[in-house]
Amino acid sequence: MKKIYSVLVENRSGVLSKVSGLFARRCFNIDSLVVGETFDPEVSNMTIVSSGDERTLEQIEKQLNKKLDVIKVKTFKESQAISRELMLIKLKYNKNNRKDIMEICDICKAEIVDISKNHMMIQICDTPEKICVFRSMISGISVVEVARTGTLALPKCSDLEN
Amino acid sequence: MNGADAIIKCLEEENVKYVFGYPGVAICPFYNSILSSDIKTVLVRTEQSAAHAASGLARTTGEVGVCAVTSGPGATNLITGIATAFADSIPLVCITGQVNSSLLGSDVFQEADITGAVESFVKYSYLVRNVNDIPRIMKEAFHIASTGRKGPVLIDIPIDVQNATIKNYKYPDSLSMRTYKPTVKGNYGQLKKLVNALEKAKKPIICVGGGISLSGANDELLKFIEKNNIPVVSTMMGIGAVATKHPLYFGMVGNNGKPYANKAMNESDTLVMVGARVADRAINSPDIVMSNKVLIHIDVDPAEIGKNCGPTIPIVGDAKAIFEDLNKEEFKTDTEGWIKELNQYKTELEIKRNPDKNFTDPEYFIKTISDKMDENAIYVADVGQNQIWSCSFHEVKKGKFLTSGGMGTMGYSIPAAMGANLADSKRQVIAVCGDGSFQMSMCELATIKQENVPVKIVVLKNNFLGMVREYQHYTYKDNYSVVNLNDYPNLCAIAKAYDMEYVKIANNDDVLSGIDKLLKTDGPCICEVLVNPLDLVK
Numbered sequence: 001m002k003k004i005y006s007v008l009v010e011n012r013s014g015v016l017s018k019v020s021g022l023f024a025r026r027c028f029n030i031d032s033l034v035v036g037e038t039f040d041p042e043v044s045n046m047t048i049v050s051s052g053d054e055r056t057l058e059q060i061e062k063q064l065n066k067k068l069d070v071i072k073v074k075t076f077k078e079s080q081a082i083s084r085e086l087m088l089i090k091l092k093y094n095k096n097n098r099k100d101i102m103e104i105c106d107i108c109k110a111e112i113v114d115i116s117k118n119h120m121m122i123q124i125c126d127t128p129e130k131i132c133v134f135r136s137m138i139s140g141i142s143v144v145e146v147a148r149t150g151t152l153a154l155p156k157c158s159d160l161e162n
Numbered sequence: 163m164n165g166a167d168a169i170i171k172c173l174e175e176e177n178v179k180y181v182f183g184y185p186g187v188a189i190c191p192f193y194n195s196i197l198s199s200d201i202k203t204v205l206v207r208t209e210q211s212a213a214h215a216a217s218g219l220a221r222t223t224g225e226v227g228v229c230a231v232t233s234g235p236g237a238t239n240l241i242t243g244i245a246t247a248f249a250d251s252i253p254l255v256c257i258t259g260q261v262n263s264s265l266l267g268s269d270v271f272q273e274a275d276i277t278g279a280v281e282s283f284v285k286y287s288y289l290v291r292n293v294n295d296i297p298r299i300m301k302e303a304f305h306i307a308s309t310g311r312k313g314p315v316l317i318d319i320p321i322d323v324q325n326a327t328i329k330n331y332k333y334p335d336s337l338s339m340r341t342y343k344p345t346v347k348g349n350y351g352q353l354k355k356l357v358n359a360l361e362k363a364k365k366p367i368i369c370v371g372g373g374i375s376l377s378g379a380n381d382e383l384l385k386f387i388e389k390n391n392i393p394v395v396s397t398m399m400g401i402g403a404v405a406t407k408h409p410l411y412f413g414m415v416g417n418n419g420k421p422y423a424n425k426a427m428n429e430s431d432t433l434v435m436v437g438a439r440v441a442d443r444a445i446n447s448p449d450i451v452m453s454n455k456v457l458i459h460i461d462v463d464p465a466e467i468g469k470n471c472g473p474t475i476p477i478v479g480d481a482k483a484i485f486e487d488l489n490k491e492e493f494k495t496d497t498e499g500w501i502k503e504l505n506q507y508k509t510e511l512e513i514k515r516n517p518d519k520n521f522t523d524p525e526y527f528i529k530t531i532s533d534k535m536d537e538n539a540i541y542v543a544d545v546g547q548n549q550i551w552s553c554s555f556h557e558v559k560k561g562k563f564l565t566s567g568g569m570g571t572m573g574y575s576i577p578a579a580m581g582a583n584l585a586d587s588k589r590q591v592i593a594v595c596g597d598g599s600f601q602m603s604m605c606e607l608a609t610i611k612q613e614n615v616p617v618k619i620v621v622l623k624n625n626f627l628g629m630v631r632e633y634q635h636y637t638y639k640d641n642y643s644v645v646n647l648n649d650y651p652n653l654c655a656i657a658k659a660y661d662m663e664y665v666k667i668a669n670n671d672d673v674l675s676g677i678d679k680l681l682k683t684d685g686p687c688i689c690e691v692l693v694n695p696l697d698l699v700k
Contacts, residue, residue: 010341018281025282055468062465068286068306071341
């Protein structure tokens with residue numbers, strides 16, 4: 001089972017290490033972890049995706065709440081959230097496959113953001129599943145480098161009202 | 163006023179009477195400022211003992227224990243003591259000196275990233291960068307350590323921050339922490355559910371842990387069980403929550419506990435766990451034990467509830483507040499038959515030992531010393547076979563039973579007993595250790611002598627690391643590995659070296675006169691008790 005934790009934390013030095021250390025020490029999985037500032041410069045938002053059985057997922061929430069630098073923990077399943085991930089991918093292309101790549105980009109709503117004689121860089125921002133689809137579509141092309149942000153997520157607007 | 167003066171002022175505001183510690187350059191401003199205060203300092207002989215002594219004090223008075231050591235090795239030596247306190251939820255404020263702020267991170271002499279190192283053993287830690295933050299941080303630290311689920315808080319203060327001038331020192335009257343608001347009162351609806359469950363129960367039992375004495379709920383618990391006639395068992399940390407001879411108390415549970423206590427818990431249909439972690443030594447395979455019963459779990463730490471087994475009724479709150487509320491509820495229970503059954507288990511399942519006449523029987527010795535001790539005495543058990551024998555045979559009347567239950571730290575008893583006795587000089591304090599654990603804290607005999615603390619130290623001597631030897635006896639069929647202590651040191655000579663009284667008990671015939679002599683000494687005394695090296699706790 002997967003669960004997404006949206007965690008508001010004090011924007012202090014060492015907080016990321018405290019939170020990631022908690023996951024390491026208690027053998028909780030981190031599928032992905034994204035940190036960024038919120039509107040309030042004193043508060044950061046961490047989006048953590050984890051997987052495990054129900055007791056573990058509940059413990060993660062409780063242990064996060066125990067940390068004194070954690071202000072608020074919101075948890076939701078993937079289906080209750082809008083999730084996005086950004087991937088940058090650098091490919092080696094040639095004149096034979098350039099058109100194909102452009103076509104795949106078109107279908108997957110990916111964008112070519114940089115290009116040289118032999119290489120191009122593609123940016124795609126979508127759900128983690130769509131990113132994986134795109135990744136497999138271009139698997140026949142020689143990939144030079146990949147960078148992914150990990151999942152960012154917020155609960156759906158309708159869920160907020162409940 | 164500089165930062166160090168401010169720290170001392172804050173300690174005075176918190177009514178701290180003792181600081182246990184060991185100086186070094188990085189904490190010298192602190193130890194210089196403390197000279198102009200009434201706070202007493204105790205120079206321990208190794209930093210780990212500072213934390214244990216502070217723990218002994220905290221568990222005796224209910225106040226926060228304070229220790230202060232230097233940077234680098236001073237701080238790292240403290241870690242085992244901090245982890246020990248953390249595992250038993252003992253409130254401590256640990257102050258560590260640190261190298262100059264401008265040198266942080268450059269691996270200079272005696273620099274250690276102590277806030278990083280202790281992260282998983284502290285409730286919270288601070289690295290003070292600005293001298294003006296000291297009053298707020300000190301206020302927060304004492305608040306965090308002593309509320310909710312108690313525990314150690316570490317404050318790391320670079321030497322330049324201690325020396326910096328503080329502007330407008332004022333100790334805050336209140337504090338606002340948006341991330342820390344522990345629940346004290348139990349939810350009324352959940353308490354009602356608990357009452358209903360107890361009303362329906364045919365075989366209810368309460369299992370108490372360290373949370374009872376930590377929240378000072380002993381009287382409220384006693385009132386509750388007597389009023390509603392509900393039997394009680396305890397974990398190791400819960401020993402002393404109810405007097406051992408109380409007719410409703412049925413012993414310690416767990417793999418080293420009383421068989422009748424385990425049977426009582428297994429047979430019960432409704433189990434109320436209070437301030438206990440449901441950890442492996444108390445309850446092996448909790449899911450199986452709990453499957454046939456209603457489980458109510460009361461704990462001040464919401465993360466403990468459901469961690470090791472899923473309760474039917476979770477209740478978050480402080481044990482004292484919860485029993486105060488529960489005592490207002492009127493309800494009927496019918497437990498006469500169940501209690502009769504439990505008493506029957508107690509007679510049937512009591513372990514019979516076969517003591518060797520050539521040695522002192524630990525059961526006889528501990529039962530006798532329990533009997534002869536003051537009613538309100540503090541008994542500090544160390545770790546090893548001595549701990550299990552102490553748990554099994556010591557009778558708590560109105561006193562306290564202290565031990566390192568969570569971490570099982572050898573060497574705990576001597577410094578903890580010293581802290582306990584300094585905190586309450588009118589109480590009789592007895593430390594019971596083995597010859598292994600004694601040697602781990604033997605250096606503190608000097609501190610005890612220096613401070614003239616009248617601690618009575620009992621060494622159950624068997625020339626072995628008994629608990630490990632016993633494990634090797636069962637698991638490796640007597641293939642002993644690294645457990646022989648080889649009869650050293652000569653305890654009589656040690657006592658003489660530290661200018662202490664010494665009593666030797668070689669066998670059961672010496673027990674009465676030996677204990678009499680031990681308890682009559684004015685100052686500290688070492689009592690060597692020879693026990694059979696091949697004796698077993700099980």
